[in-house]
Amino acid sequence: MTEDDVVTDSQDGELLTIGAFAARARLSAKALRLYDRLGLLTPAYVDEASGYRHYRAGQVERARLVALLRRLDMPLARIAEVVEAEGTEAADRLAAYWADVEARVAGQRTLAEYLRGRLSGRSSEMYGKFVVETVEVPGQVVITETRHTLVHELPAWIEASLGRLSKAAEGCGGVVAAPFIVYHAEVSMESDGPVEACVPVADEAAARAWAEAAGRAHQATARVEPARRLAYTRITKAQVAHPQILAAFEAVEEWMRAQGLSYDGSCREVYFADWEAAGAEDPVCDVAFPVR
Structure with missing residues (x-):
């Protein structure tokens, strides 16, 4: 290191030029300029006249840490959280x-x-793992929430919305049948539904009063779900995860085609078991299509 690599600051002592600091941190000057722009590693001192950046030797460890975290493809916001934390928190x-x-x-x-x-071409082999049947479901009063959501947000929203609706059902005569999720349009990484969470309740008047009081919160409504015939297959908790559940939906559709049945509404997931208590291989959900 030459004398030109070091600047002495009256308050902070020795400062290193960007070239000298880059050599110590085993990074390029270009990388350090990028970290500065991203707010991940700010120089200790910037010369107002020349614009040259200078760093303290104590910043070397942070520079190396940022570089390693970026190699993990960590988003910039998460990197900032890690480098600002200390010890076990980091x-x-x-x-x-x-x-x-x-x-x-x-x-x-x-x-x-x-x-x-x-x-x-092994689709038929995959579909053969699912047993498809039909069931007649009577009309029922439901309280609902509707939301546009992408697939990565879907599980958390389902849990939260069914939790809110189950609590609201206590004032609507109680839950009288299994809650279900209706997909009014595709949910994927690009398509956001909408999706409707539904909880059947006993008291229609109380349900409509609840919906009116809830107003626009969570797009809450109360309605009568008509009697339907459902083609369905029962799946385990492990199979509910995306994309495993896609095979179940497609198996039901393949069975419908073979039986000459047509669609009579939006597809749905009917959750009939205690999710928290269920094990990975326990049946928890019916994947279903209304048919005629």
Whole structure:
């Protein structure tokens, strides 16, 4: 290191030029300028006349940490959270991020296997794993919430909305049948539905009063769901996860075509079991299509 690499600041002591600091951090000057623009590593001092950046030697560890976190494809906001935290808190935030990554990769792996089966012509083999039947469902009063949501937000919204509706049902004569989710349009990474959460209740007048009082909150409504004939297949808690559930929907549709049945409404998921108490292989949900 030459004398030109060091600047002495009267308050903070030794400061390193960007070139000298880059060498110590084993990063390029270009990377350091990027980290500065992104707000992840701000220089200790910037010369007003020349615009040259200078860093403290103590910033080397943070620079290396930012570089390593970027190699994990961590979003900038998450990187900022990690580098600003200390000790076990920083480690916990990294662990939480990596758990999200592993969950996403596991879902992508399952989707790839599912698509490989479709592309290789093994769809009928996959569909054969599902038993499809029909059931007559009587008309029922339901209180509902509707939302536009993408697939990655869907599980959390279903849990929250059914929780709110089940609580509201206490003032509407109680829950009288299994809650269900109606897909009025496709939900994917690009398509956001809408999706409607429905809880059947006993008291129509109380349900309509609740909906009026709820107003526009969560797009709450009360309505009468007409009697329907459903073609359905029963799936386990593990199979509810996306994309496993796609095969179940397609199996029901394939069975409908073979039986000469036509669609009579939007597809749905009927949740008849205690989700929290159920194990991965326990039946929890009917994937269904109204038919005629």
